[in-house]
Amino acid sequence: xxxxxxxxxxxxxxxxxxAATLAAQAELIEELRGQVEALAAEVDRLxxxxxxxxxxxxxxxxxxxxLPGRAEPGGAPCRRGRDEEAREAAGAGRADVGLAGGPGxxxxxxxxxxx
Numbered sequence: 146x147x148x149x150x151x152x153x154x155x156x157x158x159x160x161x162x163x164a165a166t167l168a169a170q171a172e173l174i175e176e177l178r179g180q181v182e183a184l185a186a187e188v189d190r191l192x193x194x195x196x197x198x199x200x201x202x203x204x205x206x207x208x209x210x211x212l213p214g215r216a217e218p219g220g221a222p223c224r225r226g227r228d229e230e231a232r233e234a235a236g237a238g239r240a241d242v243g244l245a246g247g248p249g250x251x252x253x254x255x256x257x258x259x260x
Contacts, residue, residue: 148156198204 146155148159151159198208
């Protein structure tokens with residue numbers, strides 16, 4: 146029904162319904178604003194937590210936790226060095242193989258000479 150054809154009481158009812166709708170929307174907007182602020186704070190916190198430290202950049206360990214916005218020390222554990230991996234791959238620790246990957250003790254390269 147067009148507004149021009151409505152009675153005063155009908156117009157008042159429409160205005161009251163609109164006021165109730167606006168109040169509910171204002172309440173929802175405030176709730177959502179609080180959620181947005183909380184999420185923005187969480188994003189900021191996660192950004193600082195993921196910032197560079199000696200575990201994920203070329204920074205020295207002494208700079209961990211010193212600069213603002215940097216994560217505290219204690220990142221990822223160090224991985225084994227190449228030397229350790231090479232010794233393991235060459236068979237270090239096996240009785241039949243020496244450190245250089247050759248014959249073990251008593252099994253010299255020149256049989257009968259003890260070398």
